[in-house]
Amino acid sequence: MTGQERGTGRFLAKEDGVFCGVDIIREMAHLLQVNVTIHIAEGTVVTRGTLLAEWSGSLQDILSGERVALNLVQRLSGIATQTRQAVEVVAGRIRITDTRKTTPGLRMLEKHAVRVGGGYSHRGRLDDAVMIKDNHITVAGSITEAVMRAKRVAGHTTPIEVEVETEAEVLEAVAAKVDIIMLDNRTPAEIKQLRQLIPPHITVELSGGITIDTLSDFVDSGADVISLGALTHSVTALDISMKIEGGKKDVI
Structure with missing residues (x-):
């Protein structure tokens, strides 16, 4: 290659899915100083063979x-596609969110892809909300003590969430007046039973071991939110390729 060849690189979908990455394609074209044409809008469902965008230069x-x-x-398209699948399963009956289990350096992009797929963002940063998990409870000695410590340092607008596994922990979290209770690694039947102990004003989140294949089992459990780490930490990329056209040296 002499460096003078000019042509076009065409981004093509090689399988069905949800397209996400318009800004990536556009900004990289700017950095590379090539022309860009976007053919498909962000969040569009595409089929195999769809022309997504082109670079020329x-x-x-x-x-x-x-x-x-x-x-x-x-x-990003793989994340958006899997999120759309999850959203379609729950059909508006429960909110699907991501987690902080994202690729280092790509959190904002991956959370954007979840939103493109129709999901919602969980915490973006540690200080977006207080999340008290099992290790925090172990250090503090109890849920009650952990919540009291959090309330002493967190602002009044900062929500407090506690991860629980047993009926006793649910009752303790309710008594501590938390904003969100996360039921971790519970079966649908267990969740329905525990949900009856939680007042309606407390948001109930489900997490732990829930996949696209098992998601439908949890839709009618009475929870408000299901957070799926699998949306970002183990997603399968959507197959997209670039086809080059041209290559002849410009005639001056």
């Missing part, structure tokens, strides 16, 4: 950015 520049762009767009 120096093929050397296009090829230098091809793999980075594809890696990011494939991953």
Whole structure:
């Protein structure tokens, strides 16, 4: 390659899914100093063979950015696709959220992909909310003590969530006047039973071991939110490729 060849790189979907990555393609085109045309809007359901976008200009520049762009767009589209599948399963009866189990350096992008797929964002940062988990309870000595410590330092607008596993822990969390109770690794039957102990003003979140395949079992459990770490930590990328056209040296 002489560096003078010019042509077009076409982003093509190789399987059905939800397209996510318009800003990645556009911003990388700017960095590479190539022209960009977006053919499909963010969040569109695409089928195999759909032309998503095009870069045109120096093929050397296009090829230098091809793999980075594809890696990011494939991953984000995979997240958006899996999120859409989860959202369709629950059909508006319960809210689907992500978790903080994201790829280092890609949290904002991956959480954006979840929203594109129709899901919601859980905490983006540790200080977005207080989440008291089993290790925090162990250190503090009890749920009551952990919540009291959190309330002493957190602002009045900061919600407090507690992860529980047993009926006794549910009752203690309710008595501590938390905002959100997370039922972790419970069966649908157990969740329905524990939900009866929790006042309606306290949000109930489910987490732990729930997958797309088992999601439908939890929809009518009485919970308000299901957080799925699998949306980001073990998602399968959507198959997207770049097809190069052109390559002949410009005639001056």
